[in-house]
Amino acid sequence: MKPTVSVRTFKLHLARHQFLNGQIDEVFIQETLSIEPENLLNDDDRIPLSCVYALINYTAQVEQDPILGLRYSKGQYASFIQSAQSLKKAAFSLPDYINIISRYLCLSTEIGSFSWYQTENRYEILIQFNPVDPDHITYHQVDGAMMMLKEAIFAKFRLEPRHISFKHTCPADQERTYSEYFECEVRFNQPQNSIAYKDEACLTPNDQIYPIEMVNTFALLEKARHQQQPTSLSNSVVFLIERSLIRGEPSRENIAKILFLSVRTLQRRLSQENTTYQALLEKTRKRLTQQFLANPNVTHTDIALWLGYSEASQYYQAFKRWYGHSAKDHNPTQDLRSPIFKRSGTLHPSD
Numbered sequence: 039m040k041p042t043v044s045v046r047t048f049k050l051h052l053a054r055h056q057f058l059n060g061q062i063d064e065v066f067i068q069e070t071l072s073i074e075p076e077n078l079l080n081d082d083d084r085i086p087l088s089c090v091y092a093l094i095n096y097t098a099q100v101e102q103d104p105i106l107g108l109r110y111s112k113g114q115y116a117s118f119i120q121s122a123q124s125l126k127k128a129a130f131s132l133p134d135y136i137n138i139i140s141r142y143l144c145l146s147t148e149i150g151s152f153s154w155y156q157t158e159n160r161y162e163i164l165i166q167f168n169p170v171d172p173d174h175i176t177y178h179q180v181d182g183a184m185m186m187l188k189e190a191i192f193a194k195f196r197l198e199p200r201h202i203s204f205k206h207t208c209p210a211d212q213e214r215t216y217s218e219y220f221e222c223e224v225r226f227n228q229p230q231n232s233i234a235y236k237d238e239a240c241l242t243p244n245d246q247i248y249p250i251e252m253v254n255t256f257a258l259l260e261k262a263r264h265q266q267q268p269t270s271l272s273n274s275v276v277f278l279i280e281r282s283l284i285r286g287e288p289s290r291e292n293i294a295k296i297l298f299l300s301v302r303t304l305q306r307r308l309s310q311e312n313t314t315y316q317a318l319l320e321k322t323r324k325r326l327t328q329q330f331l332a333n334p335n336v337t338h339t340d341i342a343l344w345l346g347y348s349e350a351s352q353y354y355q356a357f358k359r360w361y362g363h364s365a366k367d368h369n370p371t372q373d374l375r376s377p378i379f380k381r382s383g384t385l386h387p388s389d
Contacts, residue, residue: 048093136153184231275318284346
C-alpha cells in the first residue's frame with residue numbers, strides 16, 4: 039500500500055507554495071497531481087504522499103531555489119521554536135527529547151521520524167532521520183527536517199553538532215551555504231541522513247545504562263514521589279497519564295509498572311472506584327484539551343502531540359466526538375472549560 043498524507047497536511051504545503059509563489063497553480067494541481075477541488079474538501083481524507091513530493095519539487099523549480107528546504111525552515115524557525123520551547127520542560131534527557139520531537143515531526147508533516155543510537159566507539163550519538171517513503175521525499179524536506187531538529191536541540195541543550203550527513207548530493211556550488219546554515223561540517227553522499235553529537239555532552243549515566251523507556255519510568259516515579267500524594271488510585275493514574283502523554287499514549291502496562299501493580303490489580307482496583315483505565319485516559323485528554331484551548335498560541339498540532347496521539351486525525355476525530363463540531367470550526371470565544379481548569383500562559387499541563 040502506497041504511503042499517504044492527510045488533506046490537512048497537503049493544504050499546509052499548498053499554503054507554503056502560495057506564500058512563495060504568490061498564487062496556486064491550479065493547472066499543475068489538477069493535471070499533474072490529478073487532484074480535483076472536491077478531493078480537498080475533507081481534511082481527514084488521504085491523498086498519495088507522492089503528491090507532496092511533486093508539489094515541493096515544483097515549488098523549488100519555479101522559485102529556482104536549490105536550498106528551498108533550508109530557507110523555508112529558517113523562515114519557520116520562530117513558530118517552530120515556540121512549540122519546541124513548550125516541549126523542553128517535558129524532556130528528561132536528549133534521547134527523550136528526540137522521541138518527543140520525532141512525534142512532533144510525524145504529526146505536523148507525516149514525512150518521517152527520528153531515531154538515535156550510540157556509535158560503536160562510544161564517541162558519538164547519531165540522530166538519524168527515517169523517511170516514511172524514501173522514494174517519495176525530496177532533499178528539500180530532508181534538509182528542513184534536519185535543520186529543525188538541529189535548532190530544537192540547541193534551544194534545549196545548547197549543543198552544536200559535530201557534523202551533519204546527507205544521503206543526497208550537494209546542490210551545485212552550495213557547499214559553503216550548507217556549512218553556514220548548519221554551522222558545522224556537512225557531508226554529502228553518505229549512507230544515511232544523520233546528525234552527530236559528542237556522546238559525553240548528551241547522555242546522563244541512566245541513559246547509558248537503561249533503555250529510554252526505563253529512564254522515563256524512573257523519572258516519572260521520582261516526580262510522583264515528590265508530589266503531594268493523590269487520595270485515590272484514579273487520581274494517581276490521572277497524575278501519571280498527564281505526565282506521560284507527551285511521549286505517546288501510555289499503556290496500562292506501563293502505568294501499572296510505575297505504580298508497582300500488576301495490570302490485573304490495576305484494573306480490579308479501578309473497577310472498585312467505578313472507572314476504567316480507558317475512561318480515565320479519555321477524560322484526561324478532554325480536560326487537557328479544554329486547558330490548551332485557553333492559550334491562543336497553541337495549535338491543534340501542539341494539542342495532538344500533548345495528548346499522545348500518533349496521528350493528527352485521531353485528535354480531530356476525538357475533538358468532534360467530545361464537542362459535536364470539528365476543531366477547524368471551533369470558535370475560540372466559546373468557553374468549553376470548567377472554571378476549575380482556567381489557567382493561562384502555559385502549555386505544560388504539569389506546571
